[in-house]
Amino acid sequence: MSEAVSRPTLEAVAARAGVSRATVSRVVNGGDGVREPLVERVRRAVEELGYVPNQAARSLVTKRHDAVAVVIAEPETRVFADPFFALQLRGISKELTAHDNQLVLLLTEGRDDHARVGRYLAGGHVDGALVFSLHLDDALPGLIQGAGVPTVFGGRPGWSDGNLPQTLGSAPSGQDSTAVYVDSDNRGGARDAVRHLVGLGRRRVAHIAGALDQTSAVDRLDGFRDVMADADPRLIAEGDFTPAGGERAMRELLDRCPDLDAVFAANDLMASGALRVLREHGRRVPDDVAVVGFDDMLPVAEQTDPPLTTIRQDIEEMGRLMARLLLRRLRRNPTEADQDTTTGVVLPTTLVRRASA
Amino acid sequence: MSEAVSRPTLEAVAARAGVSRATVSRVVNGGDGVREPLVERVRRAVEELGYVPNQAARSLVTKRHDAVAVVIAEPETRVFADPFFALQLRGISKELTAHDNQLVLLLTEGRDDHARVGRYLAGGHVDGALVFSLHLDDALPGLIQGAGVPTVFGGRPGWSDGNLPQTLGSAPSGQDSTAVYVDSDNRGGARDAVRHLVGLGRRRVAHIAGALDQTSAVDRLDGFRDVMADADPRLIAEGDFTPAGGERAMRELLDRCPDLDAVFAANDLMASGALRVLREHGRRVPDDVAVVGFDDMLPVAEQTDPPLTTIRQDIEEMGRLMARLLLRRLRRNPTEADQDTTTGVVLPTTLVRRASA
DNA sequence: GAGGTTGGAGAGAGCGCTCTCGGCAGCAGC
DNA sequence: GCTGCTGCCGAGAGCGCTCTCTCCAACCTC
Known part of the structure; x- marks a missing residue:
């Protein structure tokens, strides 16, 4: 029923190694300016006692906390x-x-x-x-x-x-x-997404934006505009990065522009919502409407039907x-x-x- | 271009309040055993100087770190x-x-x-x-x-x-x-899931187990067995908690027991994989095969087609x-x-x- | 070989706090 | 009015470390 054995201090290591506290400190902190035999002796003492520096004491003086x-x-x-x-x-x-x-x-x-x-x-x-x-x-x-x-x-x-x-x-x-x-390059990624759609021959590309109080949403919207400079403003709807928001925005878009042939959603979650609405409206993906997401959020992007083409960022x-x-x-x-x-x-x-x- | 102003210490507060360090310490730590007027004075000094205790110094002596x-x-x-x-x-x-x-x-x-x-x-x-x-x-x-x-x-x-x-x-x-x-009550939750399926009139209930080197997977399997004590052992397949694992297990199960009418998957990810395989095999969910997952992992459980009945835990x-x-x-x-x-x-x-x- | 130079080791102060202890009021009891 | 409490407050030690400063031995230089 022994008392909690207090952990060894620098002092203890110094005593065991037969050197001063300062020397042990030097060794523990890199060992510069200490001769090899001593370094060795200190190292052994540290090992034997299981010495671990007390971080609190250390940062009290160094003012660093690591x-x-x-x-x-x-x-x-x-x-x-x-x-x-x-x-x-x-x-x-x-x-x-x-x-x-x-x-x-x-x-x-x-x-x-x-x-x-x-x-x-x-x-x-x-x-x-x-x-x-x-x-x-x-x-x-x-x-x-x-x-x-x-x-x-x-x-x-x-x-x-x-x-x-x-x-x-x-x-x-x-x-x-x-x-x-x-x-991550939200704007550039968005450009790539939209260019990909355009490259597929799509001309009526819509955008489901994210919540525009977030810079990522703004940047992705800017990227979309970079490519679709003269896009019909009705082809842009604001979502909120949720699947439900994506559904809502998709409905709006289909309502306003039934002739759209592609959608770039500002994230995968909204894209998944959009896919559902498109299916519900009998639009085939990607035949009638091509869809690109953003994030490459795996549990979502891989599980949608069809699996989502999207922009990956290395999080x-x-x-x-x-x-x-x-x-x-x-x-x-x-x-x-x-x-x-x-x-x-x-x-x-x-x-x-x-x-x- | 002033040097970084060092933060005030107990000493400084004590000086300002015209008391000893000990008294300030007492006030800062609850103020027991200090008379009201002094407490007030110290509080004000702390406020004025923007004093924040130095955690390193504190834990050096208390040996607590909070x-x-x-x-x-x-x-x-x-x-x-x-x-x-x-x-x-x-x-x-x-x-x-x-x-x-x-x-x-x-x-x-x-x-x-x-x-x-x-x-x-x-x-x-x-x-x-x-x-x-x-x-x-x-x-x-x-x-x-x-x-x-x-x-x-x-x-x-x-x-x-x-x-x-x-x-x-x-x-x-x-x-x-x-x-x-x-x-969380993995075993009890699993029992509820299976009982729900049985209550729906399903008789050939299969189980896609998780990776059995994890206690949660073992417990969920045990829960399944609690209800389906005399289940055909071929109705149990081990997955690995991934969608791909769920697909694999589902294929196995369909292969071994084409007459199954329900599946309890040990998590939603595997359930989503199972759903895909079932659809691919032309089984309607829930009409032909009812499926229950586990976790209520929202981005997945709500997005599957059809949305997943599952066991929620309050994470x-x-x-x-x-x-x-x-x-x-x-x-x-x-x-x-x-x-x-x-x-x-x-x-x-x-x-x-x-x-x- | 005297003086200078260097590099390695120890002594000791001190980081900012807590906490024990002792002192000193103020008060009750006799 | 003196002893004995009780309750507040201050003095001071010390937590475990770093780091400067000093000392000393060994090595050069001429």
């Missing part, structure tokens, strides 16, 4: 429940653990929670933050910039470039507050890249950081051909 | 990409933040990573762990029990009750190493409960903990009727 926060602001279960975040987290996790950083997950529920997150980040518990900001009117990005924590955004934040919330009053300066983000890579970018800024010293003018990284997308177009 | 690890061991992208974990995380997050605890996410990639997780947990960086162990042969649960960290498992761990890895050599004792877990609640259980053990003092004989909590499931059965 931890970054991942902030996911998503009140809507629907979106949260899709595989998107899981994959992104996975990419982030891989990159972080490869550099011995911990991942502190912050999920927010509604607006009130934003303040909590802001407080947490400003509290200096983590070295940096990875933030997913989905909505244009979201206060979170501003709050976070205000917290003065190095941050990388997932998805282009809602404010336009050059219009950053620079002057947030008491924002601790010294941090360059340029918004760094990683996004996991996006997460990995976000983490890599953040770690790089954390590592740099100020002078170098000044030269780091990266503001946005845009990942390519690819068209995945299945049966629907 | 943080728990969530360990998700899932090398397979497929499973990880389903909404399951997202919802569970959400539940966990809600409960943890309600009690001012942080969530440290640990995702593992393959076996080698298990050691890393074990080391991390044993390193005493977190107060407890929430672990999702999916496979029967998984070494992780053992490793974690060995780390001597209070743990709650999500899903019944792979070892049978009463056969815990008690003696893991150098496991720091003092912790009661009973495995606590939260699971988010499961997560919340796991966190609650863990926090309770962390809060308790040893004597009380001894009386806490909770080992498993099983959450109820409900049948959701849609069109497939």
